Amino acid sequence: MLSSEGLEKHYGDVRALDGFDLTVAPGEVVGLIGHNGAGKTTFLEVAAGLQRADAGRVTVCGVDVRREPRRARALLGVAPQEVALYPRVTVREHLTLFGRLHGLRSARLRREITALAQEMMLADLLDRPAATLSGGQRRRVQTAVALVHRPPVLLLDEPTVGADPVTRDALLAAVRQRAADGAAVCYTTHYLPELERLGASIAMVAGGRVIARNSGDRLLAGLPSELRVRFTGGVPARLGELPATTVDDTELRISTVTPGPELAALVAEYGADRLSSVVIRPPTLDDLYRRLALGGDHVG
């Protein structure tokens, strides 16, 4: 498992990390979300031993990353945000090199590479040098490099940037499988539906610390749904003046935590025949993100 306590990292006046606490359990995927500059990448870099914190500590399966960097490194799979591959080295050679560095040998290494190539849709690319790959393909190779030795902790920084929908699905499935096999996964993204697909819990980062930490469902509880109603003959004028209500063309939109009773009240007042369509859109992680980014106090 991965654990950080009280991490601080300053760049001059910028407090990139300011009391960053986070625990990721075996088998858990935690999605780190937050605005640009919130501190997500800095945290992953410190956890990976690529940056030194000014204070606090990170442990990987109980091993202190700062005191025992080599032991910690062996327990980690890291896919950094900036792709770092050797341009003239093929995909297969990358996987072989990093597998060997982590102690995998001949038959087992070949088995892992074959399985990973299938899983990550890299089979047709194995003999291509990194320089000949597209941006999305390189990033996928970078993630495969992080997975090849089956580490118990994965640190993945926006691994799906540039991925098309099909390869994105393959990558998400591979990450999900690693978690199912017991890995603790820390995953950053700005594409929040991915986290729902990964069954991730959410750690919302702002100002260099985790300000909300819970399952997506728990964090969404209490956020309003949007009730959208169309009326035959147009929206009654009175309704457009209610609070938390907008009228868009012929559609009434009500932001409410009780969409059912609101709908029942409309039916009672105007009759079901006047409502030509009804949609209830439940809150999404994007709504949560906006709420927290705007300084709302809903932190789950």
Ligand SMILES: Nc1ncnc2c1ncn2[C@@H]1O[C@H](COP(=O)(O)OP(=O)(O)OP(=O)(O)O)[C@@H](O)[C@H]1O
């Ligand atoms: N090498 C550096 N020198 C100076 N400031 C830095 C450096 N690296 C990061 N920062 C600053 O630290 C803060 C946190 O940056 P970080 O890259 O961790 O954010 P992030 O949450 O990963 O953002 P993004 O979503 O854009 O990837 C930002 O204000 C950034 O400008």
